[in-house]
Amino acid sequence: MGDVLAGIHATWEFESDALVIRFERGNRNRNTPKLFSALRERRVPHEALASVTLTPGKRGTVVLHAVPRPGADPLMEAAAGQLKEACDPYRLVLPADRETLAEYYRDELRALLPADATDLADPADSADPADPAGGEDIAAVWPADGFLVAAPAGPLSFKTYDGRASFDGMSEVAFRWSWTGASSEKWKAGDQTFSVRELSGVEWRSPEILDGYLRLVPRDGGPRPSQPDRDPASVVFGLGYGPVHESLPFAAAVLAAIRGKDRVPAAVTAGAPDAARRDPGAVADRIRHLGDLHRAGLVTDEEFSAKKAELLAEL
Numbered sequence: 160m161g162d163v164l165a166g167i168h169a170t171w172e173f174e175s176d177a178l179v180i181r182f183e184r185g186n187r188n189r190n191t192p193k194l195f196s197a198l199r200e201r202r203v204p205h206e207a208l209a210s211v212t213l214t215p216g217k218r219g220t221v222v223l224h225a226v227p228r229p230g231a232d233p234l235m236e237a238a239a240g241q242l243k244e245a246c247d248p249y250r251l252v253l254p255a256d257r258e259t260l261a262e263y264y265r266d267e268l269r270a271l272l273p274a275d276a277t278d279l280a281d282p283a284d285s286a287d288p289a290d291p292a293g294g295e296d297i298a299a300v301w302p303a304d305g306f307l308v309a310a311p312a313g314p315l316s317f318k319t320y321d322g323r324a325s326f327d328g329m330s331e332v333a334f335r336w337s338w339t340g341a342s343s344e345k346w347k348a349g350d351q352t353f354s355v356r357e358l359s360g361v362e363w364r365s366p367e368i369l370d371g372y373l374r375l376v377p378r379d380g381g382p383r384p385s386q387p388d389r390d391p392a393s394v395v396f397g398l399g400y401g402p403v404h405e406s407l408p409f410a411a412a413v414l415a416a417i418r419g420k421d422r423v424p425a426a427v428t429a430g431a432p433d434a435a436r437r438d439p440g441a442v443a444d445r446i447r448h449l450g451d452l453h454r455a456g457l458v459t460d461e462e463f464s465a466k467k468a469e470l471l472a473e474l
Contacts, residue, residue, distance in 0.1 A: 161173065167252045167253070168183050168195055168252060173267065176205060179201070180201045180202075182196060182200065193403070194246050194407065194408075197404040198248055198311060204307050205272055205273065207231035209226045209227065210225075210300075211272070212224045213258070220254060220255055221261055227249060230304075232306065234310065234408065236306075238363070242403075246403065312328065316409075319396060319401050321397075323337070328412065329355070329416060330355050330416070331354060332352070332375060336349075342389050344391070349391075349445055349449050356378075357379075359380075360375075360417060361414045362375075365403060366401045366403060366406060370395070372393050372396060372401075373409070449470070
């Protein structure tokens, strides 16, 4: 199609095989969610979409909404329904006087969706006002076999209440604890480095919700502390830390890397060396950090000796 439809916070470009969503940059509109500026652009193949709807918006607007299929977009999978409506990157808000044009593009895009996509009707098209989806349920859409939309690019890093989280964009996640915010359990465990191969998922609880956090799920499924602030595989947010536009793209990128490793044949990964565990420099840094904790009285002599021996065994 190649046409472009400009909305209040974003533009949609209609390509022959994908919908390209570009978000407004800079501070031209202070009401633009920071998440949009962080995402910049998203290319959404038609097969990643389940439906396209057009509904009335607020204050003289209409909303064109492309609904992604379950499992197609790592960003939406990581968000797990926690995004506020205004921060949904698949909503295009338009002035009400462009409704006819929006209807045209809705129909054009619907015609390009895969045959197994559920076609959610507009509320105005429904015979039953109590059932605006016309009896269709978005949950009934067949999930995507894998992520079809690219995750935000790495490397990524952001500050949390109890430390700093970083991701190299491909294979390794690291948590570095702060002196002021980290719990004693995290200090005793020391700074953490996780190979993506060792993880099975990511739990993201929005910083806009009480007790927000980002938690890595280990593949071994072993016992974990019940509280994220005591779990060395998690970072907690708190007031002003881990904002949505930083922590959610981070979570999505890690999740995409985990799923990507899952799709690599076992014969390729079997016996592959874990570079993070063999890096002498990284081990030396962790031993120095452990020594700082020991001198500060945060770990005992026995804990220091045991942990140091464990780190040396990684070489």
